[in-house]
Amino acid sequence: MSRDYLRPALLIFASIAIGVVGWSGHVLLLPVALGFPILWSLAQTRLVAALASVGYFLAASRGLPQGVAAFYSSDIWPGLLLWLCASLSFVVVHAVLWTKNTRVRPSRYLLAAVIMAIPPFGITGWAHPVTAAGVLFPGWGWWGLGFMTAGLAGLAARIWPAVAIAFAGLWLWSAASWTEPHLPNGWRGVDLELGASLGRDVDLHRQRDLIATVRNAVSDGARYVVLPESALGYWTSTVERFWTGAFSDGDVTVITGAAMIDPRGYDNVVVAIDRKGARILYRERMPVPGSMWQPWRFLVGESGGARADFFANPVVPIGAGRAAPLICYEQLIVWPVLQSMLHDPGFIIAVGNGWWTDGTSIVAIQRTTATAWAKLFAKPLVIAFNT
Template sequence: MRRDYLRPSRLFIASILAGTTGWSGHVLLLPVALAFPVLWSRARTRSGAALVSAGYFLAASRSLPQGVATFYASDLWPGLLLWLCASASFVAVHAVLWTKGLGVRPLHYLLAAALTALPPFGITGWAHPVTTAGVLFPGWGWWGLLATTAGLMGLVTRMWPAVAIALTGFWLWSAADWTDPNLPEGWQGVDLQMGSSLGRDASIQRHRDLIATVKDRAPRGVETVALPESALGIWTPTVERLWVKALQRTDISVVAGAVRVDAEGYDNVLIAVSAGGGRILYRERMPVPGSMWQPWRSLFGTSGRARAHFFANPVAAAGDRRIAPLICYEQLVVWPVLQSMLHDPDLIVAVGNGWWTKGTSIIAIQRASAVAWAKLFAKPLVLSFNT
């Protein structure tokens, strides 16, 4: 039989299209990512499976080089290097677990999906196809996650056309009746457009401007206002006193991002502050690898890195509500939200500071991912981003 030399190229191009379209930032297009397991299973060699995995992942994370270049005010080379390094774990897992054996292929794909969803490989487990569960099975919760996982396994078998037709039916049914998650009663998320100055401008005037924004954006009936990641800058007793004093004679509570610094490094946190005082509500479980989380620094005895509280504080108490907090990067990976959902929170609060993503689809992808998870578990959602 004549060997099909064009097959790897066709699969590679198709995987790029799947990654680009599925992770375009439009939540209803997420199920396009389900083409990946089909393409992975259609590869005839391990190298072909690696090529498919690389095409899908690199296309899904295509905005990373430009974002890194903007963040560091540099050329594209650092971003390109990080882009390639981040893809290594995803490609390696799917290449190693690819198999010709039809009988064991679904189990191999299940193991690959699990490994890329959980640490350590899940630390860079972006663009995970299981995120589509919220679009396919909104409101199904853990059963929807199980159904999606079963569908992913079915897509790598000979029965994949029938499985694909069934999943497409659920997709179209969901899209026809789609509504965004509800905003929880008494909550308001505020988007800001302060660029790179947010979190860096520590002036009293900047805090007064934010306080005025909170009061302006809190209509009657709103008790809690969410501000983006890093909105309060470095959290100090002075900043706390300023905000507590400003919120006197109001019933408003503010949940906002900040940084808590000590001699060894810093925590990326959410602060809850009201007229009664301020406190750390949540410490980020997964800061951005490379730019924030740098575990290798400890090997050289240097400080300044962000700490990762991997499986700590999955939920936090804000007033009489239990919230699932997701700061920036945590919205792109699977395990933080699933860990939070194990505790059945009342709502999801997703914040980010994405000034460096201008001209890319990163914030749109973060929003789409958060919306998908909120829809899957039927949780109200509060969003707050700075651009």
């Protein structure tokens, strides 16, 4: 192979490898994703930069086609189409902002990183390398995020070897002393393995089983018990009365997912239930684009789909403190958690319903990103997933 083709091919294959390893679902491997800005800056043409972006993003989100096929009970082709469409914004941003001017290139990459972190492009801003800040700068908070942001620009500059060495040292130090985020006192997250039936099978037997699960957690000393996304299915007055009645004589608070439907669509919510009654604690800011959030329905005069409350309720009061809830897809993108951290919550609640991701690394990546952000801002973390 001639030299003209060997270098671009190596860059593209290296980008794929970085996407696979960095986003494998192991939190301490997140810094591998920091190799992408280096490869992007080493590209000698806009086409190679675009192809490197394609390789990185598709490798990082490789579980999507299989997950979509499982979700819709269809063949792989709809998933492949969504996979390619989702990569479009990432690739376009990084291809357009690439430049031959090496002096300008670091600021261009920094601009691309910012654009992919906030709406509208940030709506599909998965696999963002800035997430590795939680591994390299645990407990540093906004200072750590600032150093990481500056480091991303440095990795796209001629000084990238020095920046990479510094980051490698921080990575080794962090890995040697790594500890998982701790639970808030009195809290318990309950993982379930109920598959696709969770939220769909809502008969009396299932409700009683969930209540028994909560009571088992309470018997172990928990006062706040978190169940996964969609655990209660549709939130109705009947479901509300049943659950509030079940805990009317205790001192436990149940935090659980549900869906609220009206003629225009539905809200993906988190509900708080205790002896005083029930209330909507949180409305999801960013539902999954395509399968849940379908804004084109409004343009053609149709109803349906989940509503997106982009910048609403970043923190919610619960007990004596405030929490930053993140439902499922919100754990994969940057701006929901950063918006919540601006309000300095006491802890993070991460819930999801990942039955459709069986055989993929999607749930592991969601747990990894939630863990990384919790470590960066030194926040306790409560996780509850259904698989």
